[in-house]
Amino acid sequence: MGTLTARTTRTRADKFASRRRMLAEAALATIAERGFANTGLREIAHHSALSHGSLHYYFQDKDDLIAEAVWLNKSECARRYDEIVVTSGDATELVERVADAMAATLRDDASLHRLWYDLRNQSLFEDGFRDTIVRIDALLEQMVWAIVQRHSELTGRPPILEPDVAYALVDGLFQNALIRFLRGDPGAIDRLRRDCAGLFSSLT
Amino acid sequence: MGTLTARTTRTRADKFASRRRMLAEAALATIAERGFANTGLREIAHHSALSHGSLHYYFQDKDDLIAEAVWLNKSECARRYDEIVVTSGDATELVERVADAMAATLRDDASLHRLWYDLRNQSLFEDGFRDTIVRIDALLEQMVWAIVQRHSELTGRPPILEPDVAYALVDGLFQNALIRFLRGDPGAIDRLRRDCAGLFSSLT
DNA sequence: CAGGTCTCTGGACATCCGTCAAGATTTTTT
DNA sequence: AAAAAATCTTGACGGATGTCCAGAGACCTG
Numbered sequence: 385m386g387t388l389t390a391r392t393t394r395t396r397a398d399k400f401a402s403r404r405r406m407l408a409e410a411a412l413a414t415i416a417e418r419g420f421a422n423t424g425l426r427e428i429a430h431h432s433a434l435s436h437g438s439l440h441y442y443f444q445d446k447d448d449l450i451a452e453a454v455w456l457n458k459s460e461c462a463r464r465y466d467e468i469v470v471t472s473g474d475a476t477e478l479v480e481r482v483a484d485a486m487a488a489t490l491r492d493d494a495s496l497h498r499l500w501y502d503l504r505n506q507s508l509f510e511d512g513f514r515d516t517i518v519r520i521d522a523l524l525e526q527m528v529w530a531i532v533q534r535h536s537e538l539t540g541r542p543p544i545l546e547p548d549v550a551y552a553l554v555d556g557l558f559q560n561a562l563i564r565f566l567r568g569d570p571g572a573i574d575r576l577r578r579d580c581a582g583l584f585s586s587l588t
Numbered sequence: 589m590g591t592l593t594a595r596t597t598r599t600r601a602d603k604f605a606s607r608r609r610m611l612a613e614a615a616l617a618t619i620a621e622r623g624f625a626n627t628g629l630r631e632i633a634h635h636s637a638l639s640h641g642s643l644h645y646y647f648q649d650k651d652d653l654i655a656e657a658v659w660l661n662k663s664e665c666a667r668r669y670d671e672i673v674v675t676s677g678d679a680t681e682l683v684e685r686v687a688d689a690m691a692a693t694l695r696d697d698a699s700l701h702r703l704w705y706d707l708r709n710q711s712l713f714e715d716g717f718r719d720t721i722v723r724i725d726a727l728l729e730q731m732v733w734a735i736v737q738r739h740s741e742l743t744g745r746p747p748i749l750e751p752d753v754a755y756a757l758v759d760g761l762f763q764n765a766l767i768r769f770l771r772g773d774p775g776a777i778d779r780l781r782r783d784c785a786g787l788f789s790s791l792t
Numbered sequence: 793c794a795g796g797t798c799t800c801t802g803g804a805c806a807t808c809c810g811t812c813a814a815g816a817t818t819t820t821t822t
Numbered sequence: 823a824a825a826a827a828a829t830c831t832t833g834a835c836g837g838a839t840g841t842c843c844a845g846a847g848a849c850c851t852g
Contacts (some may be wrong), residue, residue, distance in 0.1 A: 504767070553760050555764065560752065560753075581755075629810065645828095
């Protein structure tokens with residue numbers, strides 16, 4: 385076998401990783417459109433620069449691809465509120481900005497959130513990408529709890545609920561708004577903003 | 589054409605309806621086990637007394653069958669709290685009995701609830717049985733609101749939230765507990781009972 | 793330039809799907 | 823009992839699925 389320079393192996397690995405990312409993004413967009421169960425590998429490949437045969441060169445199987453795709457999207461999504469938590473100076477500003485951000489992502493990324501709930505439900509039937517879903521779920525719970533804790537700091541009042549309950553309530557609110565929005569109710573955005581602000585304000 | 593006696597047509601219609609119900613129940617059990625996307629008509633028929641071809645004699649298509657199945661299960665499920673609402677004498681009894689009932693159905697009917705969330709999500713991608721899902725969703729919201737209103741009567745305090753928000757919070761709590769339970773956490777049952785009681789107590 | 797990896801394609805594979813229709817079987821009517 | 827209507831089975835259809843593979847093209851190394 386030929387000996388490879390360190391530079392070559394690194395660019396190789398980089399290209400491999402970048403291809404994986406590109407395919408994962410194509411998978412994300414495609415599945416977000418039609419749902420996990422209704423989307424085949426050929427359709428995903430059609431939305432990318434490669435053919436359907438290549439998917440098994442970069443991913444072990446379909447579950448591997450989907451896990452990478454949802455992780456790519458959701459792990460970054462969970463960090464989107466960190467800056468708000470850090471830079472908010474008082475409690476009302478924190479609550480307002482969080483509510484605004486949630487309303488904005490409901491409006492802009494509705495089909496991606498729909499995909500998330502789709503995959504989280506599928507993972508209750510099969511264990512293909514269950515581990516990834518569980519990890520993301522934990523991330524989202526930490527995200528909500530970070531907001532609650534910061535709000536507690538700013539108000540001086542202790543949180544009145546535990547992290548998992550807080551996450552459950554916020555998630556219920558968001559999922560309900562998402563469903564209403566997708567069913568054609570544009571007012572769901574503003575109502576989510578209002579209810580979200582009210583909920584976070586009353587969690588401490 | 590032969591004239592049929594009223595008696596005969598009625599028994600005909602009865603038998604037809606009873607067959608539909610039997611098939612819907614078989615579909616319910618089968619899909620609850622493996623999920624909507626992973627279950628074919630042949631598998632459903634295998635869990636019933638008929639063959640897969642008969643399904644199209646009693647139902648227009650697969651969506652029709654699934655709609656009937658989920659309606660059969662969920663429309664009755666939404667009425668299960670009516671008796672508690674009517675017969676509870678004071679606020680704490682109402683809250684305790686509701687929380688007990690929710691914890692019990694989480695323990696006993698977990699896979700049916702999993703199916704409900706599965707179908708509700710699927711209906712956000714396809715419009716096959718969307719109308720049925722929307723109807724059931726409205727029923728569940730009314731169910732939650734009936735509890736809140738009764739609690740308001742018994743305490744003399746007005747509800748602090750609107751019906752859709754109350755439903756969103758309760759649903760978030762239940763769905764979160766269901767996910768934890770299905771992932772292998774048996775403590776999710778008692779925690780749902782506690783959190784549910786706490787939530788209903790603070791909604792008025 | 794020759795040799796050897798790496799990358800990618802297009803097609804084949806077995807299997808499943810929902811739907812349908814022709815015909816057998818059962819039930820009811822005349 | 824004969825005829826008709828309702829019920830049910832079986833097998834087929836076209837299409838879609840995930841996976842795999844032989845081989846072509848690209849790219850780097852010597």
